[in-house]
Amino acid sequence: MEGEGQDFTLRRPVATDGPAITALIAACPPLDANSAYCNLLQCSDFAESCILAERDGELLGWVSGYRPPSDPANFFVWQVAVAPAARGRKLAQRMIEALVQRPAAAGVTHLTTTITDDNRASWALFNGLARRWRAPMEKSTRFDRDAHFGGAHATEWQARIGPLPF
Secondary structure (H helix, E strand, C coil): CCEEECCEEEECCCHHHHHHHHHHHHCCCCCCCCCHHHHHHHHHCCHHHCEEEEECCEEEEEEEEECCCCCCCEEEEEEEEECHHHCCCCHHHHHHHHHHCCHHHCCCCEEEEEEECCCHHHHHHHHHHHHHHCCCEEEEEEECHHHHHCCCCCCEEEEEECCCCC
16 A cells, blocks of 8 residues: 555655645644644654655655554554645545554554544545445544633544454
């Protein structure tokens, strides 16, 4: 799954990709902007659980994730960004599938993420992955607007897909 495909190259990030990733995330509202330092750490310390998509040297897609130390059978998708010029090509789906099929994801049985109610694109992506994989998806509150964000951010709902078919 990783490599060339439909005119995109999918690859592990490196630290020098940090500024382009920061710019892509900023160009993809409603994503929360991480610090440039956070993006650098994702590109270095968490490179095996992150992926980017590029075409002709231009960064067009990014997925960051990790395996929680307390639940290594789970792969948590932290952030998905696809540039407007690359939308409608199932790029996010292809990046996530490439990530969970890497050797570093061996033993992963479930995919999780958090999504606010109003993020229709993310709900469509994760519902689509569950259908594609013929795996159930559960929705539950992960971080409550009032209890966890002091009313300053919408509730983050956890979407959990699994068991995964691979």
